[in-house]
Amino acid sequence: MKASAETDEEREGLELLGPDGVAIPRYKQYVTFMVGDRAYGVDIVQVREIKQWSPTTALPNQPHYTRGVLNLRGTIVPVHDLRARFGGALTEATETHVVVIVWIGEQTVGVLVDAVSDIVTVSVDDIRPVPDSAPDADTSAISGLVNTEDHMVALLDLVNLFGVRRDHAA
Amino acid sequence: MDDNEDYQALFFTECGELLGDLHEQIDQLVDGQGDSETVNAAFRAVHSVKGGAAAFGFDALIAFAHVFETVMDRIRSGKMALSSEVGPVLVRAGDALEVLVEQARDGGGPADAMVERVRFELEELAGLRSAANEGEAQTPPAAAAPAAPEEMLFEETREVALRFAPGPDFLNRGHDPLRVIRAARDMDLIGVEPEGDVAPIESFDPWTCPFAWTLRFDTTLPQSKLLAFFDLYDDTCEITVLSDPDPEPSAQPPEGASPRPNDPGPAQAAAATPAESGEPKGEVASGTRTSVSKTLRVELMRIDRLVNLVGEIVITQAVLAQKLTETDAATSLEIGHSVEAMTRQTRELQESVMAIRAQPVKSVFSRMPRVVRDLADTLKKEARMVVSGEHTEVDTTVIEELAEPLTHMLRNSMDHGLEGPEERAAAGKPRIGTIRLSAEHRGERVIITIEDDGRGINRARVQEKAIEAGLIGPDDQLPPEEIDQLIFHPGFSTAAEVSSVSGRGVGMDVVKKKIQSLGGRCLLTSTPGKGTKFTITLPLTLAVLDGMTICVGDERFILPLSSVVEALRLENCVIERLPDNSRVLARRGEYLRLMSLRSALGVEGVAAPEEMAIVVDTETNGHIALLVDELIGQRQVVLKSLEANFRRVDGVSGATILGDGRVALILDVPSLVALGASQHFKSQETFH
Numbered sequence: 001m002k003a004s005a006e007t008d009e010e011r012e013g014l015e016l017l018g019p020d021g022v023a024i025p026r027y028k029q030y031v032t033f034m035v036g037d038r039a040y041g042v043d044i045v046q047v048r049e050i051k052q053w054s055p056t057t058a059l060p061n062q063p064h065y066t067r068g069v070l071n072l073r074g075t076i077v078p079v080h081d082l083r084a085r086f087g088g089a090l091t092e093a094t095e096t097h098v099v100v101i102v103w104i105g106e107q108t109v110g111v112l113v114d115a116v117s118d119i120v121t122v123s124v125d126d127i128r129p130v131p132d133s134a135p136d137a138d139t140s141a142i143s144g145l146v147n148t149e150d151h152m153v154a155l156l157d158l159v160n161l162f163g164v165r166r167d168h169a170a
Numbered sequence: 171m172d173d174n175e176d177y178q179a180l181f182f183t184e185c186g187e188l189l190g191d192l193h194e195q196i197d198q199l200v201d202g203q204g205d206s207e208t209v210n211a212a213f214r215a216v217h218s219v220k221g222g223a224a225a226f227g228f229d230a231l232i233a234f235a236h237v238f239e240t241v242m243d244r245i246r247s248g249k250m251a252l253s254s255e256v257g258p259v260l261v262r263a264g265d266a267l268e269v270l271v272e273q274a275r276d277g278g279g280p281a282d283a284m285v286e287r288v289r290f291e292l293e294e295l296a297g298l299r300s301a302a303n304e305g306e307a308q309t310p311p312a313a314a315a316p317a318a319p320e321e322m323l324f325e326e327t328r329e330v331a332l333r334f335a336p337g338p339d340f341l342n343r344g345h346d347p348l349r350v351i352r353a354a355r356d357m358d359l360i361g362v363e364p365e366g367d368v369a370p371i372e373s374f375d376p377w378t379c380p381f382a383w384t385l386r387f388d389t390t391l392p393q394s395k396l397l398a399f400f401d402l403y404d405d406t407c408e409i410t411v412l413s414d415p416d417p418e419p420s421a422q423p424p425e426g427a428s429p430r431p432n433d434p435g436p437a438q439a440a441a442a443t444p445a446e447s448g449e450p451k452g453e454v455a456s457g458t459r460t461s462v463s464k465t466l467r468v469e470l471m472r473i474d475r476l477v478n479l480v481g482e483i484v485i486t487q488a489v490l491a492q493k494l495t496e497t498d499a500a501t502s503l504e505i506g507h508s509v510e511a512m513t514r515q516t517r518e519l520q521e522s523v524m525a526i527r528a529q530p531v532k533s534v535f536s537r538m539p540r541v542v543r544d545l546a547d548t549l550k551k552e553a554r555m556v557v558s559g560e561h562t563e564v565d566t567t568v569i570e571e572l573a574e575p576l577t578h579m580l581r582n583s584m585d586h587g588l589e590g591p592e593e594r595a596a597a598g599k600p601r602i603g604t605i606r607l608s609a610e611h612r613g614e615r616v617i618i619t620i621e622d623d624g625r626g627i628n629r630a631r632v633q634e635k636a637i638e639a640g641l642i643g644p645d646d647q648l649p650p651e652e653i654d655q656l657i658f659h660p661g662f663s664t665a666a667e668v669s670s671v672s673g674r675g676v677g678m679d680v681v682k683k684k685i686q687s688l689g690g691r692c693l694l695t696s697t698p699g700k701g702t703k704f705t706i707t708l709p710l711t712l713a714v715l716d717g718m719t720i721c722v723g724d725e726r727f728i729l730p731l732s733s734v735v736e737a738l739r740l741e742n743c744v745i746e747r748l749p750d751n752s753r754v755l756a757r758r759g760e761y762l763r764l765m766s767l768r769s770a771l772g773v774e775g776v777a778a779p780e781e782m783a784i785v786v787d788t789e790t791n792g793h794i795a796l797l798v799d800e801l802i803g804q805r806q807v808v809l810k811s812l813e814a815n816f817r818r819v820d821g822v823s824g825a826t827i828l829g830d831g832r833v834a835l836i837l838d839v840p841s842l843v844a845l846g847a848s849q850h851f852k853s854q855e856t857f858h
Contacts, residue, residue: 057725057833059812060771060821060845069812069825069833074482076825076833078816107815 026124030146032153033100033113035083035091040113041120041146041153046102050116053097067093067112072101079110080162086141104158111162120153122146127155177349178275181222183467185271188215189264190536194560196264197539200257206246213242219267221401225353228274231267234289238263240296250295259295262288265540327358327388330396331412335382340406342377344467350403354385357399361386384412470566473526480516480523481714481808485827487516488805492829517806524565524711531609531618532560534572538607541577545584552591552602553584559609564616565711571688572618572708575681579620579704580605582678587624587702597699599623613732616710621703627696629653654696658682686818691840717807717826717836720784721800723773726834728807728826733839735785735793737801743783755783755795766797767837770845771821786839794843809836821845 030041031050056068056079065084069076079099083091091097091112099110127144143157195212198204204212220235241263244250266288273282336347351362366381368374387396393414400409491509535557542555564572588594588603595601606621629650636642636656648656657678685692690708709715717728718737744756745764753764766780767773780797787793807826812819812835823838 055832057825057835058773059816059819059835061819069816071827071831071833074485074810074827076810076812076815076827078812109815 027121029121032118033116035113039151039153041155048101051099053093077108077110081112104163109162120148182275189268193264193536196260209246213246224398231270231274234270237292241292259291327390328415330387330414332385333410333412335408336379337406338378340379343406358387358389360388477523480520488829527566528563529566529569530561530563535560541580551588554602556606562609575684578681583622587622589625615707618706623701626698627654654694714808718804719802720798722767722798728834728836733786738783763794788840788843
């Protein structure tokens with residue numbers, strides 16, 4: 001939360017006005033990755049590193065989409081399965097699968113995906129809101145949609161997806 | 171400016187320690203346990219606070235400390251007996267001094283009525299205020315005292331030269347000559363001349379300062395004020411007055427060791443503060459020099475870095491040892507010996523590092539009597555606090571976190587536990603209630619208890635409220651102990667009887683959560699009419715623990731060795747089935763509940779035979795036996811937090827990293843048992 005909030009502020013501060021007083025379009029970079037044939041993106045400032053999948057240690061009573069925890073150079077990091085988080089089956093993880101290590105506020109979390117594809121630069125103005133169509137669709141997990149040359153990228157709202165919910169902690 | 175702030179921070183840290191000691195010394199004196207050394211120590215503590223305060227110009231603090239010091243001096247010199255009237259005044263004076271230090275630290279605030287009252291009492295004791303000149307004393311002392319130091323400035327500046335020679339301990343105590351000199355600039359320092367030379371490299375000792383400085387001031391301050399500035403270092407450096415044309419303003423009458431009883435008016439007496447400080451100083455210096463233990467103040471952050479590094483070494487060492495057993499090198503006896511030696515040394519290294527962080531709980535406990543006194547005042551109750559085991563050592567990380575839950579439990583005991591004096595007398599109890607706070611080591615844990623002799627928990631009322639809050643059904647028949655535990659429930663609010671004391675929106679559930687987050691447990695026992703007892707058990711450190719590695723399915727887990735009683739092979743045991751299909755294990759004539767870790771933890775994978783049973787102590791429900799596949803061995807593990815990046819997980823207190831780099835969970839026996847018990851009924855929890 002904090003990390004993204006700060007960077008947003010920074011960008012706000014950097015907003016430049018052109019000679020005619022119109023804001024010069026601001027750009028953001030996203031790391032995109034694939035789960036099946038769908039593309040997702042995460043703000044690059046939230047990505048800490050990308051790691052090859054390695055077996056994790058399961059936790060008792062973990063959420064169905066959590067794959068357990070792994071050792072990231074001495075710290076314990078939970079790994080969540082993005083496919084399962086969006087209602088799919090658990091990913092049958094192999095060595096070719098990838099864990100994207102991201103910062104969510106103060107926490108470091110791993111997200112299991114099929115493959116990392118690209119880094120895209122998009123103008124903030126090109127980010128489209130998610131249409132609230134189906135009432136049961138988990139739209140809070142997506143903060144926006146972007147069209148790239150190949151496909152549509154759904155931008156993830158990591159806080160809503162995997163952030164700590166204190167009410168579950170007890 | 172920054173330097174000065176650092177410097178003030180140092181002063182306040184020191185004040186904290188001095189005040190802690192002072193409270194203890196006063197308590198001893200009041201209980202009649204102290205001797206002349208205790209009086210001396212208390213006097214020195216007050217004196218040091220005063221000296222430091224003078225360096226930063228905290229006038230209210232100086233004035234108060236001075237009166238306090240005068241009283242202590244009278245006791246020390248035998249001019250005043252420690253009567254039953256004097257004792258409580260000293261206790262209050264200790265509190266007032268603390269209030270003033272806090273005010274100085276937090277940047278002022280209005281004069282505290284309590285402080286004024288106590289100062290009045292002290293002044294009476296010091297003979298500064300006699301019954302005869304009571305009328306004169308009506309002048310508000312607050313106005314007179316802080317103004318006093320200004321009154322004695324010289325009309326014109328004069329040049330004073332002091333020689334400042336740091337002693338052998340100066341640097342070790344964390345002082346820095348540069349800072350001293352920079353701070354002295356505030357007092358019209360006009361010149362500094364160093365003397366001395368650095369020794370040749372082979373005999374160079376970096377821990378002692380080879381220099382001395384001559385400081386020249388062009389100042390209106392009296393000499394005493396200048397000297398007072400150096401009071402903070404007075405036992406680690408030598409200050410000599412080289413030249414001073416006129417030490418004190420001539421208006422100032424020469425002062426003796428103790429203020430004369432018929433000194434007219436308190437204002438002038440308070441003004442005498444700095445003038446007097448020269449006298450006791452000589453004695454203080456000679457008194458402390460012998461008793462100063464060699465200590466070094468180190469930033470906690472540096473130690474933490476060391477602790478983390480050592481933690482990593484322990485893991486790496488385990489990896490190395492494991493890797494070696496997999497190679498041919500293991501066959502070599504010499505390598506085996508070296509590995510063993512290294513294991514032992516790493517362990518010693520770790521213990522030594524942890525010992526650096528160990529601190530007596532005194533630093534927290536010493537704050538508690540004041541909490542009780544303040545509350546007794548507010549609540550119009552009479553209470554006395556008995557503290558024991560304050561020298562029990564616990565890791566700093568644990569200590570820091572203790573103050574808040576302890577204070578809250580004390581509040582609870584004072585507010586809900588203890589009755590008012592009349593009610594107590596009617597119940598045939600002594601009018602003054604007693605709260606006992608104690609700490610002791612038990613194995614790898616520390617046990618802290620808070621016990622009051624109040625009315626105990628009002629179970630009917632608790633039950634009523636729990637029903638109101640919907641925590642239990644109206645027809646639920648709970649055993650008394652479970653009713654008591656309800657006060658720890660998050661939904662149990664005391665809103666109906668909000669008082670300014672414990673109804674601050676923080677419930678006992680917060681206390682419990684805090685203790686649990688420290689890897690501890692919170693127990694409550696209460697006897698109606700007799701009192702309530704909170705028992706907290708905490709690990710000695712939050713960093714490492716001795717564990718037993720066990721194997722369930724493909725996963726390995728760590729059981730804290732402190733909760734393991736014994737390990738049994740199932741083939742040697744008799745297992746019976748109870749009517750409800752649960753299993754029990756017969757061991758030496760008693761039956762233990764048998765719990766499968768595999769099902770409690772939901773471990774998937776191949777169903778290997780569960781061949782071993784580990785008997786563990788649940789602390790609350792006696793012993794039970796845990797079924798595991800295999801017992802791997804015993805080792806020390808470095809505790810890593812799951813909460814930092816995830817959240818608290820039931821049945822697990824944390825995680826560690828094994829030799830092969832994988833993560834193993836550290837099991838928490840009591841919550842594991844609760845997990846196992848609820849497993850039967852638990853529907854699949856839904857997330858989101």
